[in-house]
Every structure is written in structure tokens, then in C-alpha cells.
Amino acid sequence: MKEKIQNRDLKITIVGMGYIGLPTAITFANAGFKVYGFDVNENVINTLKNGKIHIVEPDLQEVYEKALNSGNLIPTNKLDKSDVFIICVPTPFKKNEKEKIADLSYVESASEMVSKYVEKGNLVILESTVPPKTTEEIMGKIIEKNTNLKINADFYVAHCPERVLPGKILYELENNDRIIGASNKYAEEITKELYETILKNGKVYTTDTITAEMCKLVENTYRDINIAFANELSIISDKLGINVFELIELANKHPRVNILKPGAGVGGHCLAVDPWFIVEKFQKEANLIRTSREINDYKPHYIVEKIEKEVEYNKNKIIGILGLAYKPNIDDLRESPSLEIALSLKKKGYTVYGCEPYLKEKNIKGIENMSFEEIVERSEYLVLTLAHNQFLEKSDLLKYKNVFDVIGIINEKYNKIGVEVK
Numbered sequence: 001m002k003e004k005i006q007n008r009d010l011k012i013t014i015v016g017m018g019y020i021g022l023p024t025a026i027t028f029a030n031a032g033f034k035v036y037g038f039d040v041n042e043n044v045i046n047t048l049k050n051g052k053i054h055i056v057e058p059d060l061q062e063v064y065e066k067a068l069n070s071g072n073l074i075p076t077n078k079l080d081k082s083d084v085f086i087i088c089v090p091t092p093f094k095k096n097e098k099e100k101i102a103d104l105s106y107v108e109s110a111s112e113m114v115s116k117y118v119e120k121g122n123l124v125i126l127e128s129t130v131p132p133k134t135t136e137e138i139m140g141k142i143i144e145k146n147t148n149l150k151i152n153a154d155f156y157v158a159h160c161p162e163r164v165l166p167g168k169i170l171y172e173l174e175n176n177d178r179i180i181g182a183s184n185k186y187a188e189e190i191t192k193e194l195y196e197t198i199l200k201n202g203k204v205y206t207t208d209t210i211t212a213e214m215c216k217l218v219e220n221t222y223r224d225i226n227i228a229f230a231n232e233l234s235i236i237s238d239k240l241g242i243n244v245f246e247l248i249e250l251a252n253k254h255p256r257v258n259i260l261k262p263g264a265g266v267g268g269h270c271l272a273v274d275p276w277f278i279v280e281k282f283q284k285e286a287n288l289i290r291t292s293r294e295i296n297d298y299k300p301h302y303i304v305e306k307i308e309k310e311v312e313y314n315k316n317k318i319i320g321i322l323g324l325a326y327k328p329n330i331d332d333l334r335e336s337p338s339l340e341i342a343l344s345l346k347k348k349g350y351t352v353y354g355c356e357p358y359l360k361e362k363n364i365k366g367i368e369n370m371s372f373e374e375i376v377e378r379s380e381y382l383v384l385t386l387a388h389n390q391f392l393e394k395s396d397l398l399k400y401k402n403v404f405d406v407i408g409i410i411n412e413k414y415n416k417i418g419v420e421v422k
């Protein structure tokens with residue numbers, strides 16, 4: 001396999017053409033490999049076959065066209081034999097459960113599908129974020145059961161968790177270090193060899209599969225816990241009547257303190273989900289992790305309460321929410337705290353407008369989506385939840401408006417340092 005990798009004489013199949021699978025497929029294709037990009041969603045494959053990508057990510061369309069035109073990347077809804085399979089499917093949690101537990105159904109069905117084609121000598125890599133022991137004990141066992149092949153004797157498995165930041169995916173794919181957890185030494189060597197072909201400044205570090213699985217979860221949990229600290233401070237500061245952004249800025253002057261930014265809460269498919277995969281397995285032990293998740297989940301509720309007080313519970317007030325995505329400068333609404341704030345206020349009977357410049361839809365889950373100029377004009381009370389570049393460029397328009405600046409960019413209420421609003 002090593003020689004095949006060096007000669008780019010290797011067929012790679014990537015299962016799942018989403019935010020991770022598609023950029024990964026493009027990157028391997030542009031590194032010279034024959035890559036089959038598989039997805040169960042026919043619309044996604046048709047869009048890709050027509051030369052278009054279905055996600056918003058800087059520069060991705062350009063590199064996609066290069067990969068497609070070179071003939072190295074082939075979008076497909078039919079799986080086939082391959083030297084390497086890389087599974088990049090979502091791992092949400094089961095939402096309606098009292099305890100949040102990982103929904104591994106996509107990983108399981110991808111493993112089932114792939115196992116129809118796995119042959120002796122193949123390598124199956126899992127990139128999806130998963131609870132510890134999934135790679136070998138779930139994915140590996142499904143393939144063993146369906147093929148009668150044995151891990152390490154006949155085929156190999158590895159976990160190489162994706163670590164890229166939406167908005168900077170292409171850069172981070174080549175420049176972030178990668179952690180590879182493999183089923184044995186040989187699997188480790190070939191997976192390392194493979195990923196090194198797409199890395200520029202990033203290095204590969206190897207370990208066992210469970211440590212690699214935990215490593216990914218711990219990275220996102222670390223960030224979630226630190227944001228929870230900032231969000232808790234924002235609530236305490238609010239009660240004290242002091243400015244949390246000033247407080248954090250001053251505390252961060254200490255050489256060993258680096259507090260993150262409080263905001264509308266924590267959204268996205270990663271930080272708001274992954275820590276639960278540890279809590280699920282360690283109910284008694286993972287107290288700090290659980291509490292942090294709860295603090296971040298509570299923040300949008302606190303903001304809704306605050307807004308209601310500010311508008312004196314007057315349901316006739318028109319409230320405009322500036323930013324509906326889960327973080328600045330992207331179009332992704334998954335687990336978005338600002339969307340949650342908008343929907344919650346609407347449910348309570350307020351008239352709520354939204355402004356999400358990264359989405360073209362005029363209606364986002366029942367919230368009317370309008371331009372920045374229009375929302376500023378039509379709202380009596382504005383809530384700035386995201387530091388989208390477009391908002392920062394036009395922030396002058398907010399000068400004489402009543403703005404609740406959740407992120408400490410412009411407003412007097414939460415930020416005494418920024419631009420004076422009134």
C-alpha cells in the first residue's frame with residue numbers, strides 16, 4: 001500500500017460529501033489520487049456532478065472545479081471497491097432523549113454499506129467525531145461481521161479525526177497537525193503516509209484508536225469549558241452592573257490568563273455536541289464537562305429574559321436579531337444560539353425580524369430575513385448576536401438605535417469601551 005500511496009496509484013472512496021468529506025475529497029484529488037466522493041443524498045451528488053458545491057466555504061468552489069476537471073474527483077451515489085475508505089458522516093446526538101447520547105446511526109449505516117466492498121488489504125478510516133471505542137468496536141466489528149475478514153489480519157482500521165474550523169477549512173486541512181489512532185503498526189504507517197501527502201505545515205502524530213477518539217472530544221470540550229467560563233462571567237458581570245468585556249480584557253493582561261469571549265451561547269455541530277459523548281460514557285465523573293455544556297446552553301435563555309425585561313414585556317415591540325448563524329461569517333444554522341433567541345421571542349408573541357446576510361432565503365425557520373438597512377430601519381429594539389463582517393462595516397447605522405450588544409462590539413450596555421451608540 002505504501003508504494004501505491006507514493007505513486008498516487010490508489011483509489012480512495014470518501015463516504016459523506018458534507019462540510020468535512022467534500023473538502024477532504026477535493027484535497028486528496030488535487031494531491032493526485034483517484035477519489036470517489038460518495039453520498040446517499042442524490043441532490044448533493046447531482047449538484048456536484050453539475051460542477052457546483054452545496055456548502056458555503058471560502059475558495060472551495062474554485063478548488064472543487066480543479067478537482068472535477070482533472071478527472072481525479074468523481075462524485076457518485078454508488079459505492080464500489082476501493083483501496084481506502086474514509087468515512088466522514090455526521091454524528092449528532094439523540095435530541096429527544098433526557099440524557100444526550102451520540103446518534104451513531106450514520107456511522108453504523110456507512111460501515112454497513114462500506115463492508116459490502118471491503119477486501120483483503122483495505123484500509124478503513126473514520127474521520128467522524130465519535131465516543132471512545134467506536135472505531136474498532138462498532139465500525140470495525142460491523143465490517144468483520146459482514147465480510148468474515150479480521151481486523152489487522154485482513155483489513156485495517158484507523159481514526160483520523162477531522163479538526164478543521166468552518167470558514168478556514170482548506171487552510172487548516174493542510175496546516176493543522178493530524179492525530180491518527182490505528183488498529184496496529186501497519187495501519188498506523190499507511191494512514192500516516194496517506195495523510196502526509198496532503199499536509200503542508202501540519203504534522204502527523206500517532207496513537208491508539210481510543211486515545212485519538214478522546215483527543216478529538218477533549219479539544220472541543222476544552223474550548224466549550226473555556227467559553228462557558230466566559231459566559232458565566234458575563235451573567236455575573238451583568239448582575240454586578242459591570243462590563244464583562246472590559247473585565248476580560250483587563251484580566252487577560254495577566255501573562256497566564258486568556259479568557260475567551262462570551263456571546264449568545266455556543267452553537268455548531270461540534271462544541272455543542274461532542275462534550276456530551278464523554279458525559280454519556282462517564283456520567284459520574286464528567287461533572288465539569290456537563291456543567292459547562294449546561295451554562296452554554298443556558299446563555300440564550302438568559303439573553304431572552306434580559307431582552308424581555310428591556311422591552312418591558314411589551315409584545316408589540318418589534319425586535320431585530322442581527323445574525324442567525326451559529327458563528328460569524330458562515331451560513332451554518334446548526335445549534336445556533338441566535339436563531340434559538342429569535343425563535344423563542346417569536347414563540348412568546350413578539351414580532352421578530354432577522355438579518356442573516358450569509359443566507360439568501362427570505363424566511364429562516366419562520367423568521368423573516370431582511371437586509372441590514374431594512375432591519376435597522378424597521379426594528380424598535382436590536383440584538384447584535386454575531387460579529388459578521390458586513391455588520392461591522394455598517395455599524396455606524398446602529399448609532400442612534402437601541403441595541404443590545406451581546407458580543408461587546410459597539411454598545412454601551414455591555415461594552416463601555418466601543419463606539420458610543422447614543
Ligand code: SAJ
Nearest residue numbers: 163164165219220223260261263266267268270271326327
Ligand atoms: N464561541 C464563543 N466565544 C469564543 C469562541 C467561540 O462564544 O470565544 C462560540 C461561537 O460563536 C460558536 C461556537 O462557540 O457558536 C463554536 O465556534 P468555534 O469557532 O469555537 O468552533 P467550531 O464549532 O466552528 O469548530 C470547532 C473547532 N474546534 C476547536 O477549535 C477546538 C474545529 O477545529 C473543529 O474541527 C470543529 O469544532 C469540529 O468539527 O469538531
